[in-house]
Amino acid sequence: MPVRKRTLALIAYFILLLLPIYWMFNMSLQTNADILGEFSLVPTDPTLTNYIKIFTDEAWYSGYINSIIYVSINTAVSLLTALPAAYAFSRYRFIGDKHMFFWLLTNRMAPPAVFLLPFFQLYSTFGLIDTHIAVAISHCLFNVPLAVWILEGFMSSVPREIDEMAYIDGYSYPRFFLTVFVPLIRTGIGVTAFFCFMFSWVELLLARTLTTTDAKPIAATMTRTVSATGLDWGLLAAAGILTIVPGALVIWFVRNYMAKGFALGRV
Amino acid sequence: MEKTPNNKAWLLVIPVFVIVAFSAIIPLMTVVNYSVQDIFGPGERYFVGVEWFKETLSDRRLHDALWRQFLFSGLVLLIEIPLGVMIALAMPKRGWGVSVSLVLLALPLLIPWNVIGTIWIIFTRPDIGLFGVAINGLGIDFDHTASPLDAWVTVMLMEVWHWTPLVVLLAYAGLQAIPEAYFQAARIDGASAWATFRYIQLPKMRGVLTIAVLLRFMDSFLIYAEPFVLTGGGPGNSTTFLSIHLVKLAVGQFDLGPAAAFSIIYFLIVLLFSWMFYQALQRVGTGEK
Numbered sequence: 001m002p003v004r005k006r007t008l009a010l011i012a013y014f015i016l017l018l019l020p021i022y023w024m025f026n027m028s029l030q031t032n033a034d035i036l037g038e039f040s041l042v043p044t045d046p047t048l049t050n051y052i053k054i055f056t057d058e059a060w061y062s063g064y065i066n067s068i069i070y071v072s073i074n075t076a077v078s079l080l081t082a083l084p085a086a087y088a089f090s091r092y093r094f095i096g097d098k099h100m101f102f103w104l105l106t107n108r109m110a111p112p113a114v115f116l117l118p119f120f121q122l123y124s125t126f127g128l129i130d131t132h133i134a135v136a137i138s139h140c141l142f143n144v145p146l147a148v149w150i151l152e153g154f155m156s157s158v159p160r161e162i163d164e165m166a167y168i169d170g171y172s173y174p175r176f177f178l179t180v181f182v183p184l185i186r187t188g189i190g191v192t193a194f195f196c197f198m199f200s201w202v203e204l205l206l207a208r209t210l211t212t213t214d215a216k217p218i219a220a221t222m223t224r225t226v227s228a229t230g231l232d233w234g235l236l237a238a239a240g241i242l243t244i245v246p247g248a249l250v251i252w253f254v255r256n257y258m259a260k261g262f263a264l265g266r267v
Numbered sequence: 268m269e270k271t272p273n274n275k276a277w278l279l280v281i282p283v284f285v286i287v288a289f290s291a292i293i294p295l296m297t298v299v300n301y302s303v304q305d306i307f308g309p310g311e312r313y314f315v316g317v318e319w320f321k322e323t324l325s326d327r328r329l330h331d332a333l334w335r336q337f338l339f340s341g342l343v344l345l346i347e348i349p350l351g352v353m354i355a356l357a358m359p360k361r362g363w364g365v366s367v368s369l370v371l372l373a374l375p376l377l378i379p380w381n382v383i384g385t386i387w388i389i390f391t392r393p394d395i396g397l398f399g400v401a402i403n404g405l406g407i408d409f410d411h412t413a414s415p416l417d418a419w420v421t422v423m424l425m426e427v428w429h430w431t432p433l434v435v436l437l438a439y440a441g442l443q444a445i446p447e448a449y450f451q452a453a454r455i456d457g458a459s460a461w462a463t464f465r466y467i468q469l470p471k472m473r474g475v476l477t478i479a480v481l482l483r484f485m486d487s488f489l490i491y492a493e494p495f496v497l498t499g500g501g502p503g504n505s506t507t508f509l510s511i512h513l514v515k516l517a518v519g520q521f522d523l524g525p526a527a528a529f530s531i532i533y534f535l536i537v538l539l540f541s542w543m544f545y546q547a548l549q550r551v552g553t554g555e556k
Contacts, residue, residue: 010357014371020428021374023397024386039395081286084279092276100280102545107291108485109537113514114523114530118297119290141290144283146482150437153474157444191440194373195433202379204492219379233389240382247377248370255366 021244027237035233050238060239063218066132067201068246070215073136074143075196079189081140082147087177089148090155091163101152104145116209123210134210135217139200146199147192154188155181190257197250201243218243301527319528329529331504332512333536336488339422339508343487346427348480351434352472356464358439369439372432384496387425391497411498415505422494422506426487434479441475442468477548481541488537509533 027035029046038044054060088094089101119138120129128134162184166176182189208220222239302319306312323329358368378386393399393410402409411421445468453463491510494500500507500515507515513533517526 006357010354010368013354014368017371017375017428017432019397020386020390023390024378026397027386027389035389036395039400041397077286081282085283088276088279091270092273093270094272094274094276097276100284102542104283104287105481105541106538107287108482109489109541110295110534111489111491111510111513111530113491113510113517114298114301114526115294117523118294121297122290122293137286138290140286144287146478148283149478149481150475153441153478154444156474157471185444187440187444191436194436198373198376201377204379204381219381222379222382231385233385236382236385240378240386243379243382244374244377247373251369251373252366255369 024237024240027233028241030234032232032234050234051242053235054239054242060221063216063221064242064246066211066215067207067217067219070132070135070139070207070217071197071200071246073132074139074200075193077136078140078143078147078196079193082144082151082192083177083182083189086148086151086155087181089152091160101148104148107145108142112205116205119206120209129210130212130214132215135207135215136200138206138210139203142203143196143199147196150192150195151185151188154185158184186257190254193254194247194251198247201247298527298530301523302531304524306523315524319525320532323525323528323532328504328507329509329512332507332509335505335507336509339426339490340484340487342423343426343430343483344480346423347431347434347483348476350427351431351479352438352476354431354435355438355442356468358435360443369436372435374432375429376432380492381496383425383429384493387421387493387497391421413502415502418498418502418506422497425493425497426490429493430483430486434483437475437479438472441472445471473548473551477545480544480548484544485537485541488540 026041026043028050029043029048031045031047031049034043034045089097123129123134123138128137158181162180163176166180171180202219204217204219204223207217208223211217211220218239222236222243303314303316304312305315305318359365375383390396391399391409391411393403399409409417411418449467449471450463453467458466489510490508491514494506494508495511495514498506500511513526513529516522516529
C-alpha cells in the first residue's frame with residue numbers, strides 16, 4: 001500500500017517538525033531554574049507565570065498589538081498593489097516589463113546590516129519614525145515584490161481565453177477582475193497573504209530600527225529578555241509560543257482558499 | 268498564447284513601483300556613497316575611490332566566508348527543494364487533514380528568527396535539551412559548541428526544519444491549482460505515478476518552484492540571525508557565514524566604508540546567482556512545452 005506508507009512518512013515528518021516547538025512549549029511552562037536545572041520530558045512543576053507576565057505587562061502585550069497593526073497594513077497594501085501589477089505582468093507586454101519584473105525581486109537581495117542607517121535617515125526625513133506606517137511601508141520593500149512574483153505565477157496558469165470570454169460576455173474590467181478572475185486565483189492569493197504576513201511578522205532589523213516605543217514590534221521586545229542577570233529562557237519561550245498564534249489564525253482563515261484547486265469552465 | 272503588447276499596462280504597475288522605489292533607491296544610493304569614502308565622523312569624510320572594494324576583494328576571511336556560504340546555500344537548495352516537493356505530494360488533497368497540515372507547516376515559519384536560534388540553543392544542549400539528550404543517548408558524542416562538523420549539522424538541521432515548510436506551502440499551492448481534468452486525462456491514458464509527476468505536476472509547478480528556489484537561495488545566502496544566535500559563528504570561524512562576517516565588520520569595527528563596499532559586492536553576488544537561476548528555470552520550462 002504505497003498510499004499508507006506515504007501517510008506514515010508525512011506523520012513522521014510532522015512529529016519531527018513539532019519537536020522543537022514542543023520543547024519551546026515545555027520551556028514556556030517552567031521557571032528559568034527548572035529549565036537550566038534538569039532534563040525532563042514534561043515540566044515537573046508547570047507554571048503559568050511567564051504567560052501571566054506577558055499578558056499583564058504593557059511593555060510585552062503592546063508589542064503584539066503593534067506588530068499586528070503594521071503587519072495587517074503591510075499585508076493589505078502588498079496585496080492591493082500587487083494584484084493589478086501581477087495581472088499586467090502576466091497578460092501584457094510593455095516597455096521594460098521584464099527588467100521591471102526582475103528589478104522588483106532584486107530588492108530582496110541586499111544584506112540589511114549596512115542599509116539600516118540610510119533607512120533610518122530616510123524615514124526621519126519624512127517624520128515617520130516610530131509609526132506603524134513606517135514599518136508597514138518599509139516591509140513593502142520585500143513583500144510587494146514577493147506578492148507580485150507569486151501572484152504572477154498563479155495568474156499565468158489561468159488560460160487567457162477566460163479573459164476574452166468574459167469580455168465577449170460584456171463584463172467590465174473591474175467586474176471581471178473581482179468576480180471572475182480573483183476567485184480563479186484564490187489559492188495564490190491565500191498563499192501570498194500568508195507569506196506577506198509571515199515575512200513582515202518575523203522581520204526584526206528594519207522594524208527595530210524604525211521604532212522606539214510607540215510602534216515597537218514584539219520581536220524587538222523579545223530581545224530585551226536578555227538582561228544583566230542573563231537570559232530569561234522561560235519568558236522568551238512563552239513569548240515565542242504566543243508569536244505563533246496570530247499567524248496560525250491567519251493560515252486557518254486562508255486554508256480554504258488553499259485547500260481546493262479551481263475548476264476550469266467555471267465562467 | 269502570446270501576450271498582448273499594451274504600454275498602458277504600466278498604469279497597473281506604477282503603484283508597486285512607487286511603493287518599492289520609495290524604500291529602495293535612496294538607501295542604495297547612500298550605501299554606494301559610503302563605499303567610496305573614508306568616514307571618520309560627520310563632515311569628516313574623504314573620497315577614496317575603489318580602495319575599499321580592492322581591500323574587500325583581497326580579504327582572506329571574506330573568501331573563506333564566501334565558500335562556506337556557497338556550500339551552505341547549495342546544501343539548502345539540494346535538501347529543501349526535493350524534500351519540500353515530496354512532502355507536498357504526500358499531503359492530503361481534501362478534508363480536515365488539509366487544514367491540520369497547513370497550520371502545522373506554518374508554525375516554524377512564524378517564530379521570529381532570533382527566537383529560533385535561542386530555542387535551538389536549549390533544544391540541542393547535551394544536558395537539558397531534547398535533541399541533545401536524545402542524540403547522546405544513542406551513543407553519538409554530539410556537541411555543536413566544540414566540533415565544527417556538529418555545528419554544521421545543527422545549523423543545517425535548524426535551517427531545514429525552519430524553511431522546508433515554505434517550499435511545501437508553495438509547492439502544495441501549485442499542485443492544488445492544477446485542474447482535475449489533467450489528472451483525469453492522465454488516468455484515462457494509464458499514466459504511471461511517475462509520468463503524472465514528470466509530465467503534469469512538475470511542469471505545472473514550475474512557476475512556484477522558481478519562486479521557491481529563488482527565495483530559498485536569497486534568504487539562505489543572506490542568513491544571519493539563526494546561526495549567529497545559535498553558534499556565534501563558531502566554533503572558530505566554522506559557521507561564520509557572509510552576513511555574520513559583514514556585521515562583525517560593520518558593527519564590531521564600525522567601519523562604514525569597507526562594510527558598504529562589502530555589502531555592494533555581496534548584493535551583486537546574490538543578484539548574479541539569482542539571475543542565473545531565474546534564466547535556467549525559465550529555459551527548463553520552455554524546453555518542456
